[in-house]
Amino acid sequence: MSTGKMHFEYQVEGGNFSAAGFPSSQVKKTLKQLNVDGNVIRRTVVALYEAEVNIVAHAYNGIISVDIDTEKITILLKDEGPGIADIKKAMEIGYSTATPEVREMGFGAGMGLSNMKTNADHLNITSEVGKGTIVEIINYFHQ
Amino acid sequence: MESQTHAQFHHALKFREDICIGCSHCMNICPTEAIRVGHGKAQLLANRCVDCGECYRVCPVGAIIVEQDDFENIYNFTTRIALIPSVFTGQFPDSVDSGAILAAVQELGFTHVFEVEEGVEFLNERFNEYLLQHKPIKPLISPFCPAVVRLIQVKFPTLVRNIILLKAPVDITALHARKTLTDQGIDPSEIGIFYVTPCAAKIVAVKSPVGEEKSVIDGVINMNYLYNKIFKILRQNKGKSEIPAFFPLSGKSVCWSLTHGEADHMKQGPSLAIDEINNVIEFLEKVENEEIDGIDFLELRACDESCAGGILCPGNRFMTVDKLRKRALKSDSIRGSYPAEFQGKIGIANDFLHHNISLGEVHPRSMMKLDDNMAEAMIKMKRIYDLNHMLPQVDCGICGSPSCKSLAEDVVQHEASIKQCIFIQKILEQNDKMDIQESVLIMKSIWSDNKLDQNSLKDEITIPLLQAGEEFTNQGKK
Numbered sequence: 001m002s003t004g005k006m007h008f009e010y011q012v013e014g015g016n017f018s019a020a021g022f023p024s025s026q027v028k029k030t031l032k033q034l035n036v037d038g039n040v041i042r043r044t045v046v047a048l049y050e051a052e053v054n055i056v057a058h059a060y061n062g063i064i065s066v067d068i069d070t071e072k073i074t075i076l077l078k079d080e081g082p083g084i085a086d087i088k089k090a091m092e093i094g095y096s097t098a099t100p101e102v103r104e105m106g107f108g109a110g111m112g113l114s115n116m117k118t119n120a121d122h123l124n125i126t127s128e129v130g131k132g133t134i135v136e137i138i139n140y141f142h143q
Numbered sequence: 144m145e146s147q148t149h150a151q152f153h154h155a156l157k158f159r160e161d162i163c164i165g166c167s168h169c170m171n172i173c174p175t176e177a178i179r180v181g182h183g184k185a186q187l188l189a190n191r192c193v194d195c196g197e198c199y200r201v202c203p204v205g206a207i208i209v210e211q212d213d214f215e216n217i218y219n220f221t222t223r224i225a226l227i228p229s230v231f232t233g234q235f236p237d238s239v240d241s242g243a244i245l246a247a248v249q250e251l252g253f254t255h256v257f258e259v260e261e262g263v264e265f266l267n268e269r270f271n272e273y274l275l276q277h278k279p280i281k282p283l284i285s286p287f288c289p290a291v292v293r294l295i296q297v298k299f300p301t302l303v304r305n306i307i308l309l310k311a312p313v314d315i316t317a318l319h320a321r322k323t324l325t326d327q328g329i330d331p332s333e334i335g336i337f338y339v340t341p342c343a344a345k346i347v348a349v350k351s352p353v354g355e356e357k358s359v360i361d362g363v364i365n366m367n368y369l370y371n372k373i374f375k376i377l378r379q380n381k382g383k384s385e386i387p388a389f390f391p392l393s394g395k396s397v398c399w400s401l402t403h404g405e406a407d408h409m410k411q412g413p414s415l416a417i418d419e420i421n422n423v424i425e426f427l428e429k430v431e432n433e434e435i436d437g438i439d440f441l442e443l444r445a446c447d448e449s450c451a452g453g454i455l456c457p458g459n460r461f462m463t464v465d466k467l468r469k470r471a472l473k474s475d476s477i478r479g480s481y482p483a484e485f486q487g488k489i490g491i492a493n494d495f496l497h498h499n500i501s502l503g504e505v506h507p508r509s510m511m512k513l514d515d516n517m518a519e520a521m522i523k524m525k526r527i528y529d530l531n532h533m534l535p536q537v538d539c540g541i542c543g544s545p546s547c548k549s550l551a552e553d554v555v556q557h558e559a560s561i562k563q564c565i566f567i568q569k570i571l572e573q574n575d576k577m578d579i580q581e582s583v584l585i586m587k588s589i590w591s592d593n594k595l596d597q598n599s600l601k602d603e604i605t606i607p608l609l610q611a612g613e614e615f616t617n618q619g620k621k
Binding site for chain 1: 304431
């Protein structure tokens with residue numbers, strides 16, 4: 001960590017819903033201490049949580065890396081999983097490939113990607129079917 | 144600058160240095176890490192304290208006191224109104240009628256007695272309207288408990304917008320009482336309204352209200368103080384048959400300040416009730432992460448069993464709840480026989496109250512931020528992170544801060560020295576970077592001279608023990 005920049009990494013385990021939310025909590029705490037605007041914190045935490053739950057629900061495992069500087073927060077979520085065949089379709093509200101099991105736990109309503117989009121200033125998703133998905137979220141502190 | 148910000152925050156909890164023994168129980172229990180120990184005494188960080196009263200509960204010597212107004216202040220007014228919360232009636236045995244309790248309060252020197260919860264039916268209607276109008280914000284959080292409102296301001300600043308901006312029952316009843324008496328021709332400056340409080344947070348809500356310029360209430364009387372006075376009167380009045388009739392509150396109103404009191408009556412969507420401050424903090428963490436879905440209304444109370452568990456309630460909180468539930472049943476069964484226009488009754492429609500029920504904006508005042516300047520905050524955060532990793536993570540509190548993490552923060556904020564850590568001292572001593580004299584001086588600065596007085600051990604007790612201790616040490620601790 002050099003001055004004015006911070007970096008954090010978190011491991012995500014596929015299928016472990018009970019542990020989901022830890023990275024969002026940590027990021028939230030950090031942003032609060034940095035005196036980031038409450039609305040930006042809220043949006044960031046929602047986008048990150050959605051993205052994390054996507055990994056838990058669909059992938060085998062993943063890594064979340066978070067970079068913070070005085071202008072913005074950049075979150076990169078890389079997973080090893082089935083990948084997304086049609087990203088455009090996946091972004092539609094209500095579209096979901098979640099299993100009934102996952103839905104029973106209250107996840108997988110098909111709101112994830114669209115919810116991420118509303119809460120991120122910049123959202124970029126790249127995916128390779130059979131390998132995995134990379135999600136990049138950037139939120140700016142000063143609008 | 145630090146002392147200026149502190150001056151803004153009024154607290155009802157006061158630490159008496161002359162009584163405090165510097166035991167640190169309060170520091171270890173404080174849910175907002177608002178207490179440190181220095182010079183052998185507990186010290187309050189005013190910007191972090193939310194007046195929840197957890198410290199008051201654990202203090203073994205009664206060094207933490209709750210400020211209160213001089214009772215004689217009531218005589219500054221010719222019209223003296225007492226506002227009595229229903230939990231007060233729950234402090235007495237079942238055999239004592241709530242009417243007799245209220246009559247005894249009047250006998251003590253008040254011209255009028257109102258029950259705080261008289262405003263509940265009116266407020267419940269406004270809550271339901273408010274929930275309907277503010278549907279997109281979920282969950283909406285009740286402003287009932289002043290400790291919770293302050294907790295959200297300092298620890299959950301992003302949730303400030305979820306707080307319902309309507310006044311508490313006590314303010315509504317006070318407004319109504321003042322209006323009713325003024326309408327009867329009484330000079331408003333001659334009306335004094337006094338609220339009997341079950342806790343410290345409600346005192347602060349009167350003395351330094353959030354979302355209001357000034358409270359409509361003129362003074363507070365602590366419940367335990369009034370309990371003693373009323374208990375005496377009730378004993379003297381034994382057998383006295385004449386009890387003036389008070390319009391019985393609805394069962395809902397009687398139980399409003401208990402856990403589920405509000406949540407069970409919100410008609411606009413799913414509600415949840417949570418009591419005890421650590422439970423509240425745990426839940427708010429999840430709300431802040433938006434992990435909680437499908438809850439429209441949240442009732443949050445800082446005390447276990449809500450107001451029945453207030454620190455100024457003399458009775459057992461579980462017994463109080465039981466008594467109030469019984470009173471509620473009885474009350475509902477006899478209410479039909481009373482005329483509706485009975486004194487003190489506040490109807491669900493009331494134009495005057497309607498115009499005066501809103502609270503102003505509630506502002507966040509985060510205790511979390513490390514610096515106003517973000518680049519500076521990042522530097523501090525990195526230093527805290529590094530320092531924290533050097534500390535033992537024992538959270539022993541010997542340094543005078545409640546945890547290793549908080550010591551690291553205090554050091555970076557220039558409020559403490561890393562040398563206050565006993566483990567760091569031992570490491571420095573091994574490296575010949577600290578001598579025994581310095582470490583003793585540091586410990587004395589935290590815990591006072593007398594706790595580290597080198598002449599305080601009694602030889603006849605300690606010498607045999609020390610010998611036994613040597614054997615133990617030589618054998619090695621398994």
